[in-house]
Amino acid sequence: MQSRNGALGILLILLLFASGAILSARLLFGDRVPGLTHDRVAVLPITGIIESERQFVKDLDSFREDPSVKAFVVEIRSPGGGVGASQAIHGELERLRREDERPVIAWIGDVGASGGYYVALPADSIFALPGSITGSIGVIMQFPNAEELFRKVGVELEVVKSGRLKDIGSPVRELTEQERMVLQELVDDVWNQFVEAVMQGRDLDRPRVEDLADGRIFSGERALDMGLIDRLGTLQDALDTAGEMAGLGPHPRTIRPTRQRIGLLDLLLGGIEESRLASWIGPVSAGTASTPRLRYEWP
DSSP, X not given: OHHHHHHHHXXXXXXXXXXXXXXHHHHHXXXXXXXXXXXXXXXXXXESOBOOSHHHHHHHHHXXXXXXXXXXXXXXXXXXXXXXHHHXXXXXXXXXXXXXXXXEEEEEEEEEETHHHHTTTTSSEEEEOTTOEEEOOOOBOOXXXXXXXXXXXXXXXXXXXXXXXXTTTOXXXXXXXXXXXXXXXXXXXXXXXXXXXXXXXXXXXXXXXXHHOXXXXXXXXXXXXXXXXXXXXXXXXXXXXXXXXXXXXXXXXXXXXXXXXXXXXXXHHTOOOXXXXXXXXXXXXXXXXXXXXXXEEOO
């Protein structure tokens, strides 16, 4: 009996030691313990208005360095957003495709329009629900004209500028014809960049893309007919395809970015990065800003 109790004691000590070792490894490596982590598919969500690429790039870089990640699925539920942020995410996914052999699948949920569609273009394959809203290939720039309001309240704005176009887009006066032409040229230039991205990503010729790039939206089913996506399906269908392409089979294990919780003390002391705050409270649209901005956004 004494020998049996001794053996059980040793076994208990070994189990406690092993548990401590695993816990220490998880504290050190997070959810990626060497030798204990199964191969899996990384899911990268793009949700809401696209205003910044920083958090997405941070998550993508983290997963790229994880040897247990064998494929990537970009989960898109976004009507688009800023041109710069959309192009930055697109560029990072292009670089991933160029430098990495792991498959990349994009999936469009309820909406993946304008910039939300733009970021899907570098993927090996684009999935969408039949009733998804996608397309909206185009650029928009809008800003308020408060000239009448300022006149009614008796406010005048004095402007000293280095050139006649320096205050282009000012909310306190109408655009001149020259300013309208300059802004239209800018919008057309950025629209052309969108068209070229679709041509490259979808292997379509320019006349075909230009015919679709008038800002209209499509259902997922119609987008499939137009060659803008590859397959109809759910997120699980996209995950299954990514798993099969990576040799993991259907229903692969997945990993998503972790979000650090934000406490009241963080908010009060201001010790919080903008990207963390945005991931907690959601993106804030720049549509209320008076400064004109180019947008790949619907509507």
